[in-house]
Amino acid sequence: MVKRLSLMFTLALLVTMMLVMSIPTSIVAQDAEPEPTPIVGAFGGGETKISYWNGLTGSDGVTMNEMLAQFAMENPEFEVTSEIIPWNTLYAKLQAAFVANQPPDLVLMHASEVPQFASFGVVMDLGPWYTSGGGWFDETDISEITYAGMKYQGVTYGLPLDNHGRGLWINTDMFDAAGIDTDPSTAPDNYEDWVSLLQALTLDVNGNNAADPDFDSENVVQWGYVVGEWPRVNFLSALAQHGGELVSADEQITVNSDAGIAALQQAVDLVYEYNVSPPPAGFDTWQGFASGSVAVIPTGTWFRNFAVDQTDINGMAWPQVQFGEQPGTWFGIHTFLLPASSTPEKAAAVETLLKWISANQVTWAGSGQVPALLSAQAALDPVNYPSNILLGQTFSDYGVLDYQSTAVQEMYAALDPELDAALNNLSSVEDALNDAAERMQQVLDRAM
Amino acid sequence: MSANQRARLTAASRFSISLKTREILAAYTFLAPFMVFFMIFVVRAVVEAVRMSFYDWHILRPSRPYIGIENYIELINDNVWWIALQNTIVFTALTVVGTTIVALAAAVAVTRPIRGQNFFRVLLYTPSLLSVGAVGLIWVWLLNTQFGIVNYGLSFIGARPVNWLGDPGLVIPSLSLTSIWWGFGFPMLIFIAGLQGIPEQLYEAARIDGGSSTDLFWHITLPLLRPTILFVTVTGVISHFQVYGQPFIMTNGGPGRSSYSLIFYLYQIAWTAFRMGYGAAVAVCIAVIMAALTSVQFLVLSRRIEY
Numbered sequence: 001m002v003k004r005l006s007l008m009f010t011l012a013l014l015v016t017m018m019l020v021m022s023i024p025t026s027i028v029a030q031d032a033e034p035e036p037t038p039i040v041g042a043f044g045g046g047e048t049k050i051s052y053w054n055g056l057t058g059s060d061g062v063t064m065n066e067m068l069a070q071f072a073m074e075n076p077e078f079e080v081t082s083e084i085i086p087w088n089t090l091y092a093k094l095q096a097a098f099v100a101n102q103p104p105d106l107v108l109m110h111a112s113e114v115p116q117f118a119s120f121g122v123v124m125d126l127g128p129w130y131t132s133g134g135g136w137f138d139e140t141d142i143s144e145i146t147y148a149g150m151k152y153q154g155v156t157y158g159l160p161l162d163n164h165g166r167g168l169w170i171n172t173d174m175f176d177a178a179g180i181d182t183d184p185s186t187a188p189d190n191y192e193d194w195v196s197l198l199q200a201l202t203l204d205v206n207g208n209n210a211a212d213p214d215f216d217s218e219n220v221v222q223w224g225y226v227v228g229e230w231p232r233v234n235f236l237s238a239l240a241q242h243g244g245e246l247v248s249a250d251e252q253i254t255v256n257s258d259a260g261i262a263a264l265q266q267a268v269d270l271v272y273e274y275n276v277s278p279p280p281a282g283f284d285t286w287q288g289f290a291s292g293s294v295a296v297i298p299t300g301t302w303f304r305n306f307a308v309d310q311t312d313i314n315g316m317a318w319p320q321v322q323f324g325e326q327p328g329t330w331f332g333i334h335t336f337l338l339p340a341s342s343t344p345e346k347a348a349a350v351e352t353l354l355k356w357i358s359a360n361q362v363t364w365a366g367s368g369q370v371p372a373l374l375s376a377q378a379a380l381d382p383v384n385y386p387s388n389i390l391l392g393q394t395f396s397d398y399g400v401l402d403y404q405s406t407a408v409q410e411m412y413a414a415l416d417p418e419l420d421a422a423l424n425n426l427s428s429v430e431d432a433l434n435d436a437a438e439r440m441q442q443v444l445d446r447a448m
Numbered sequence: 449m450s451a452n453q454r455a456r457l458t459a460a461s462r463f464s465i466s467l468k469t470r471e472i473l474a475a476y477t478f479l480a481p482f483m484v485f486f487m488i489f490v491v492r493a494v495v496e497a498v499r500m501s502f503y504d505w506h507i508l509r510p511s512r513p514y515i516g517i518e519n520y521i522e523l524i525n526d527n528v529w530w531i532a533l534q535n536t537i538v539f540t541a542l543t544v545v546g547t548t549i550v551a552l553a554a555a556v557a558v559t560r561p562i563r564g565q566n567f568f569r570v571l572l573y574t575p576s577l578l579s580v581g582a583v584g585l586i587w588v589w590l591l592n593t594q595f596g597i598v599n600y601g602l603s604f605i606g607a608r609p610v611n612w613l614g615d616p617g618l619v620i621p622s623l624s625l626t627s628i629w630w631g632f633g634f635p636m637l638i639f640i641a642g643l644q645g646i647p648e649q650l651y652e653a654a655r656i657d658g659g660s661s662t663d664l665f666w667h668i669t670l671p672l673l674r675p676t677i678l679f680v681t682v683t684g685v686i687s688h689f690q691v692y693g694q695p696f697i698m699t700n701g702g703p704g705r706s707s708y709s710l711i712f713y714l715y716q717i718a719w720t721a722f723r724m725g726y727g728a729a730v731a732v733c734i735a736v737i738m739a740a741l742t743s744v745q746f747l748v749l750s751r752r753i754e755y
Contacts, residue, residue, distance in 0.1 A: 098508055282611040
């Protein structure tokens with residue numbers, strides 16, 4: 001009897017579990033805010049079908065899907081299937097898709113990747129779409145650096161969507177409490193002043209700040225800064241600020257130059273010398289900001305909707321920190337590409353979609369990113385798009401475009417663990433950068 | 449014996465030979481569908497991988513020059529390979545030993561005649577039903593330094609927050625702990641089957657001789673489970689040596705390269721750098737190491753058990 005009851009209970013448990021798992025997500029998440037971005041979305045029901053892959057896994061994916069829905073409503077003859085795939089996986093899947101000759105009709109990637117895919121001959125020359133080639137996209141309406149980022153060996157393969165890049169997000173309540181002006185124009189322009197500011201914002205459990213002699217570095221409740229937020233782009237920004245570069249004109253890796261060592265050492269010192277940042281490992285930077293335990297997070301344009309929609313923090317954007325002698329901030333470009341194997345009909349359909357998206361780049365600013373078109377940037381309303389305008393201006397003034405190479409992914413795969421090791425005090429700055437430079441040089445030599 | 453009878457007997461003996469042949473043919477016929485797929489999707493892939501390892505094979509690059517054993521020479525001089533190998537060996541050792549002990553303990557517990565036996569078996573097996581993605585995300589949150597429930601629990605005994613996934617000395621044991629929790633369900637089932645195969649009279653005889661429960665476990669259960677332990681550890685080594693999802697989801701190989709595993713590194717080579725030739729060389733070496741480890745296990749644990 002007991003055995004039978006046990007069996008019935010087990011079966012009931014399994015059936016219940018299966019039922020729970022089979023409930024549509026939309027019902028479970030009915031009251032949840034915010035809703036996750038659908039990974040695969042179909043927009044419209046027309047005869048002309050476009051498959052579109054992108055890596056917009058954050059809130060920018062929500063904006064993109066909203067735009068696609070609007071496009072499909074205005075153009076009922078189209079159906080756009082959007083597939084959102086994390087960037088690293090997207091590049092891997094793309095390779096397999098090209099090998100299988102089943103690429104999507106349209107893909108959004110980073111400009112830094114254009115050389116890699118262009119060098120394989122698998123993406124289409126979009127030169128004829130630009131006004132200089134007799135087309136509709138006005139290249140004089142994008143910055144020169146953006147236009148250059150679309151090219152590989154003189155051929156224009158990409159169509160730019162935006163400039164997205166580095167900037168800070170600050171907790172204005174913490175600034176007010178520390179008596180620090182929140183006006184971005186008052187941001188320090190040297191390392192020492194930044195350290196002082198961040199020390200004032202770092203508090204221990206007794207309320208002492210990091211500059212106080214009684215500061216308890218073992219019991220910090222509020223961090224001024226977080227070095228673990230995408231360390232690579234912080235490093236690349238700081239490298240440029242110190243006058244350094246990733247690769248020299250004669251194709252030598254120079255991350256271990258004096259500029260590189262100074263840039264990384266400053267970040268390491270923020271953790272172990274000045275106690276204004278936790279070590280990166282094990283610290284969730286976004287949740288740290290959202291939970292009110294981080295005053296300044298070095299993030300980027302993409303942080304806007306998270307900060308507004310998913311936190312209760314009173315925050316605003318600030319320009320990237322300046323630790324070197326000159327300002328500098330990393331930025332990239334989201335770029336549309338088409339497979340070289342597109343049929344004329346399919347290419348024409350995608351062209352219609354991209355014309356529409358380009359004409360609506362102001363709407364794309366709702367994602368937090370800075371539209372690529374200068375006319376769209378100029379049309380942004382300062383009340384609704386303050387972070388886009390502020391950070392977009394820094395990209396124009398002193399932005400450092402992400403390095404473009406046929407082996408950029410592999411080079412960064414060699415750099416990232418070394419930066420992580422130095423920032424977690426597992427390796428000295430010199431050793432880490434020397435190791436990174438050696439491996440990156442091997443990659444670069446192989447790619448050339 | 450008439451000529452007709454002789455002819456029938458000859459035909460019968462011929463028939464018995466052909467029957468044997470027919471049986472063999474039938475066996476191979478039944479095996480054929482599997483063998484076809486096995487040859488196409490496993491053997492051919494293995495041969496192709498070995499071949500690729502001698503080429504500079506980039507997935508989309510049209511030219512794929514033959515480079516002999518250069519990939520293997522690069523591998524020997526690749527310090528990340530050695531870091532990943534060391535991490536993988538430590539992870540595999542911790543996880544296989546941990547999983548075997550936990551699975552055996554769980555099997556012994558749920559084999560006893562207790563109320564709700566099936567419920568507990570299902571409950572203990574449930575984590576095995578989860579995907580590595582779900583398991584990874586659950587444990588990232590459980591072990592989170594700032595908000596994790598494990599550190600929250602430890603705070604009640606006055607412990608300081610532990611950086612489970614950020615401390616280079618703790619990250620592999622933490623990944624191992626996650627993997628044990630996730631993976632002990634299946635070995636537990638194997639152990640339950642093994643325990644049920646041990647004759648009850650051996651225990652009865654030992655009890656009559658005054659053996660305690662501990663004596664029974666050490667002198668009857670454990671020795672007679674040797675074939676089961678062999679199976680569990682061999683399959684465990686093969687499985688855990690290929691760990692990928694846990695470091696990918698939980699640590700991205702960090703801090704630094706403290707949790708790089710061989711397959712994690714292989715994935716980076718093949719699908720971040722797109723160097724399929726070098727990736728194939730790594731894969732071949734991993735396969736050779738696993739085969740060697742499995743052979744050693746067989747040598748150590750495969751003594752025949754008679755009962």
